[in-house]
Amino acid sequence: MDLYEATAEEVEGENRFDLAVMTGHAFQVLLEDAAIAATLAAVRRLLRPGGRFAFESRNPAFRSYERWTPAESAETHRLPDGELVEIHNDVTPLVEERLTYETHFHFPAEGTRFVARNRLRFAPRPTIARLLAGAGFDPVSWHGDWQGGPFAETSREIVAVATAR
Template sequence: MWHGEYRDPRLVEVYDAEHLWGWEDDFFMRVLADRVTPRVLDLGCGTGRLAIAMAVAGHEVTAVDPARAVLDAARRKPGADGVRWIEGSFETLPPRAFDAAFLTGHVAELMVTDDEWSGALHALRDSLTADGRLILNTRDPAARPWQDWNRAATERPVVLADGSVVRAWTESDLEKERGTVSVVHHYLFPDGLELTSTAAHRLRDEDTLRDSLRTAGFRVEELYGGWGREPAGLSEDGELIVIALAEPRMLA
């Protein structure tokens, strides 16, 4: 899949203008403050909004993303010099280097295959200290969010830094055989240029999340359905927000 919002500088600008600080960021910062957490990983950091805030708060932050265009945008932001930026993915994570790892912004959904998801979780487990925390969020498939991923429900204006306006909308198709949702994002620029970005999302239910985390060496400490810490299935947010602890490795 193309994921143009992360790879095309024109779409990165649109993505950054649309994804401003929100209640989910407040939630993650509160979770971070729950414990003494000196060393933090932000995997799939995008344009760096959360990573920079964590660094400003005094944490030693490593931000990793495979897309160079979003990292370039992140490095240009105020406070970016307080973050260690790495172009890469979970395959490059150092062992036992972090006290907490964040996988936010529904990045978990972009790891579509079971092998990729398992590989990411095992790599994250190995990168954390014993009892280090993994914090992630993904959409709850029980909420059937794809039903509202159509032009009528999603078309919106996005105002860029120069004041110009891009019209954006999303269309999707549920692939029941693979359990994924194929998405096409459309962006219509003022000069008539239309760019598209394609993606596939894998929405795992609560049981699947818990099983995959346990297999990778995590213990789920908390699981919420919304940013107000509501139980799964009882929030209009339609999220599955997980805080999991890295279990100590058994000695051979």
């Protein structure tokens, strides 16, 4: 078995793989339909007919981002050198499936602060299904978690296992 860590666009050739996996909610950084379509087309090109593409996205109906408040997201971690870092998130309201949030890092011993600004797309299952079909994936098996639990409107995750035509 060969394993590759790369973007789909970086892998050369066609119809080489039986399985492609995208984890860590990476699907959500694809903010526009065009970016999703390009990624899906590249993955489809690399899969053999009948090959599968598995990935997850946070279910917008679950509204997990509402718990990303400074109070609920606050954590303190000890780094390997013993230094502490305090972390919390600030989230702006969801606008047209897109969410902007900032992760704040504070190193109290140094008095240093850093802010990382991020954007995610919370696409609903019908949108994901439409884009998968357009890229040549059918059928799609939908799950509410990586253990294969059934998808429900209240599921935390949307896990898609899409088959390349």
